[in-house]
Amino acid sequence: MMKVKPEITLKGIPASSGIAIGPAYIYHETTYEPELQIIPQESIELEIKQFRKAISACRRDLKRVYRESDKKYGKDFADILQVQISILEDKIFLNEVELMISENNYNAAYGTFKVFKNKKEHFQHLSDEYLRERALDIQNLKRLILKKLLGKKTGFNFKRPSLVVADNVSPADIIKLHHKNTLGFCTNVGGKNSHTAIVARSLGVPAVVGTEFITNMVKKGDMLILDGGEGIIIINPSPHTIDSYSKKRKEFIVLENSLLKTAGKPAQTLDGKIIQIMGNIEFTEELEQLKKSGAEGIGLYRTEGLFLSGSSFPSEDIQTEHYLKIAEAVNPEDVLIRTLDVGGDKLLPDLVGLPEKNPFLGWRAIRFCLDHKEIFIPQLKAILRANIHGNMKLLLPMISSIEEIIQFKQVIKEAQEVLESEGKKFNPDIEVGMMVEIPSAAIRIDDFLEEVDFFSIGTNDLVQYTMAVDRANEKISHLYNHFHPAHLHLVKLVIDASKRKNKLVSMCGEMAGDPIAIPLLIGMGLENLSVAHYAIPEIKDVIRHINLDSCKKLYTRVQKCRTASKSQYLCETFYSSIFTVPHELSNHRGEVYKKA
Ligand code: PEP
Ligand code: MG
DSSP states (O other), X not given: OOOOXXXXXXXXXXXXXXXXXXXXXXXXXXXXXXXXXXXXXXXXXXXXXHHHHHHHHXXXXXXXXXXXXXXXXXXXXXXXXXXXXXXXTOHHHHHHHHHHHHHHOBOHHHHHHHHHHHXXXXXXXXXXXXXXXXXXXXXXXXXXXXXXXXXXXXXXXXXXXEEEEESOOOHHHHHHHOSTTEEEEEESSOOTTSHHHHHHHHTTXXXXXXXXXXXXXXXXXXXXXXXXXXXXXXXXXXXXXXXXXXXXXXXXXXXXXXXXXXXXXXXXXXXXXXXXXXXXXXXXXXXXXXXXXXOOSEEEEETHHHHHHSSSOOOHHHHHHHHHHHHHHHTTSOEEEEOOOOBTTBOOOGXXXXXXXXXXXXXXHHXXXXXXXXXXXXXXXXXXXXXXXXXXXXXXXXXXXXXXXXXXXXXXXXXXXXXXXXXXXXOOOOEEEEXXXXXXXXXXXXXXXXXXXXXXXXXXXXXXXXXXXXTTOGGGGGGOOTTOXXXXXXHHHHHHHHHXXXXXXXXXXXXXXXXXXXXXXXXXXXXXXEEEGGGHHXXXXXXXXXXXXXXXXXXXXXXXXXXXXXXXXXXXXXHHTTEXXXXXTTTOGGGOEEXX
């Protein structure tokens, strides 16, 4: 008799709501540390052929980038690529890999890995600075070649609809793994506001992160139920459990659809205050849903998606086309387009090189862009060119000091000069705002009032930097709480300062999409929120059931709280005096029932 596998329930962190039921697909991140395989004698010729093919493909790619960059950014940048091309033309070097294949019977990927790793280490220890820097070129080349050699074998395309199970999935991997057969994601690591979780929510794929052990417990093909709202994974569910979750899934969809019916109407409180609800977007595929959800413009367009989804940076023309498409889709409403925010948990493209020790405190966003004008200027040019309808505003990420704004102004001037000299049509009038997501900016917000046209509060990072809690680390996720008094204090500073000077202030972090937090935020004086499209109908619905005056009173009480749990409790109590919530509060947006 066949043994029935026991049903096991695993608790993780709810990352993206929705219920998915299906078999597991185990995804191994491409680490580019291939395993050694001893290949049979008769396969050597083929293995060498594949290695040579990969080298030619890399050379071709680099030469194309070289030609483009030489034309656009001049010799200095192109020279870097020339060094890498020369390495790929060095027969003696490449022969070392071929010898590993022909004499040691190593597979091509492992031979490449070994030779390039040894070479990199050798260069790293040389006293000559110029040669030492070549270690980075070798590291980049290693990755490029391995990508060509291993790319096809990573097998993103599973044939039957499945749930992706992984230790970690980067935002870039999610983009690659996202297709019609992907029912959901569950990972060992990650936090609710990690970029991976945000991307999963944007794409509307249910996800649970931070389960710690999922990859140890699940094998390919095991049946799973994933409840993204509750943060639960059920392994080998019984027929009875499958039945009850299928029912829940249907109810969830019915509730979402019923909220969508009123999504087009404005968000007005019972006493007449109108709150503008804009949408957060990262991918053009979200546009349709964004419209259906009743977004009043785009309050945060994360441009990272465009940069992370391809194998090389998008050209200025491609960016212009893309940005224009987004601006046209919401015209005459506004689009707040954020310049590239790579780094942190948003993977750095291969071009950037070695991983950092403290990526969240490192070479991220505006810091990276100001150091990489060859990437920044084309993006700014594309934005200026795409702003033909005049409905785009520019949003700068991770601003921590005034100098960054001053430097930025120089760079945008340069971008405009280049456009003029190239005779390209563009709109020079664009408002510039900044994300307030670093405590130094919030504390000294008055200093920034003179420098920018508007603010957008990024609570995802503001919480992480205020509390010193990595937003992507599941082990400390209990400390990550946007209701913390210190965080609320900073948010209030920004709102009050902006209002004093009549400047637009919005909130685009995930706090703005938390129904429990809405009455508090409105009580604090926010009149503009930008949230992921899926949350818009519910957020609008919450606003239609509250009263500005009682929201202000709620804030007065919360202001006196000394702990995150107390302020959260007050907000939850306020919320449940208006709505009944059968399940865990903010985690289950689909299951909010209005009180009779
Ligand atoms: C934020 O930090 O709140 C934010 C909106 O930016 P991101 O999540 O993209 O870092
Ligand atoms: Mg941020």
